[in-house]
Amino acid sequence: MRVALVPGPGKSGVLASLADDGTPLSPPVEVPDLAAAVARREADDPVRWVWDCGGRVYPTLLRAGVRVARCHDAALVDGLLTARDGPASRPGTLTAASARRAGLAAPGDPVPSGVREIASQLLFEEPPAASAHELLAELITVHKDQLGRIGADPLASGFGLLATAESAGGLAAAEMTAAGLPWRADVHDELLTELLGPRPAAAPGMPLRPARLAELTAQISAALGAVRPVNPDSPAQLLRALAASGIRVPSTRVSVLRAVDHPVIPLLLRYKELARLHTANGWSWLDTWVAGGRFRPEYVVGGVVSGRWATRGGGALQIPRVLRCAVVADPGWTLVVADAAQLEPRVLAALAGDRAFAQTAAGGDVYAAVASAVGADRDRAKVALLSAMYGGTGGDGGQSLALLRRRFPQASAFVEAAARAGEEGRVVRSVLGRTCPPPSAAWLSVTSESGDPELERDPEAGRASRARGRFTRNFVVQASAADWALVLLAGLRARLAALDVDGQRPELVFFQHDEVIVHCPAGLAAEVVTAVEAAAASATNLVFGATEVSFPMTTAVVTAYSDAK
């Protein structure tokens, strides 16, 4: 059973039951308390809620203590379909719905990524606010249209799974934001103080460097023999000061500086490390993003073209390793940290239908297995494999790359074909059918062939073409890995819901590409680990069908995130 839902004024809402093909079964029903109505239906029988944008609707339900098991998120599905069919394919009704959504949004409100562009175009037209009944009618039309377009996909079942998983991802994202990642502000503060010195007093308009950074700055200037103090935060200034000391470098990147032998280098490297911590995850970050012992990032489902998630604010997907000691389970609770081991090479093995490579990826360490298969050491094999997926030659791994091609011709041909498609301006799709963006107008104009043989040799054309080849080469792997991880997340979420004991519910609290963290009562950790493994096995089967490739999860039951791995 599907039920379409649109919030109305106050706590009210409008509902309509739909058949599985999206046809309305009865006239819309107004309810005074939407959350209560949803909770009743959810308890009765399995419902797939159809709504326009879970990111907006669901947090309200969660605040009222109501969870749902399944949904169809029309905004997220629109993103998938628009990536597949192009913006011109978007039906008029959805455009109108997007416009209304944008019109109803407060200025500066985030708009779901799939409709961001069109919404921003229409934002200025001040569309009239539509009634909940009008919006529901539109939603029903859009939903039915989407079901038809999903069904028409050449990868119908895969693409349908993707739409379902993307929608479930929307639910998980809202729930994770509501739950928050356990974060010990006191531990974080202690670490900052230990590394940087005491927190500088707030000086209006005059941000102070913490003691340790000020000290290093002075030492750096001295080591460079600079007359005036050098600001290490200014690459241009630093570059000049280095040159004045006879150090000629193309940039001030850590990787470049590391190769230089000079007394100032260790000071600079230390400064960069600490300054990064201070600016990216220092006290002001703590003030801004951590409250009540929780860090609550806002996830952007499908925010990356490959289907990976992004986050808005707080840089949640770049939590530095040194800070992971601040992620600590509540007393009596524990963290289950699980990540998919060597996900991308395994995905390539499963995708490419390369028997030899699949057998190689059937075991515990793909890189070691590849190394022994091609007769190279593990490091070289790893670089070669990554190069094959990223489009580099791997420098040192170049030879191994050639061996890789000989030993695993089908896997190589698979990524090469993806690269050719990109270079020629075509699009590629993930295993479940997520579609990469078409080439930009700028790319087309740079690479378009002209009759003039002089122009054809424009090196810019070749560069742009190869760059897009690397992008599509990587896309098929990264996006398929994202497919798998999303299906894992959806399955895990469902399994965890079944472990709910009197509100002592294991909570998904973090998701980062190929890694999840579950916060659970200590007594449930073993069951959570089992759930993770079952979800991984199920994801493998749903996404890749029968395959020899294994997708093992590395799980750790820990008190602090830093204790994992």
Place this chain on the structure above:
DNA sequence: TCAACAGGCGCG
């Protein structure tokens, strides 16, 4: 004065 850009670095 402020927005856009460049350089840089954190994560996968």
Place this chain on the structure above:
DNA sequence: AAAGCGCGCCTGTTGA
């Protein structure tokens, strides 16, 4: 000969 993929966010600089 050299170079890989995808992000978010910070500071400093530049230019309208």
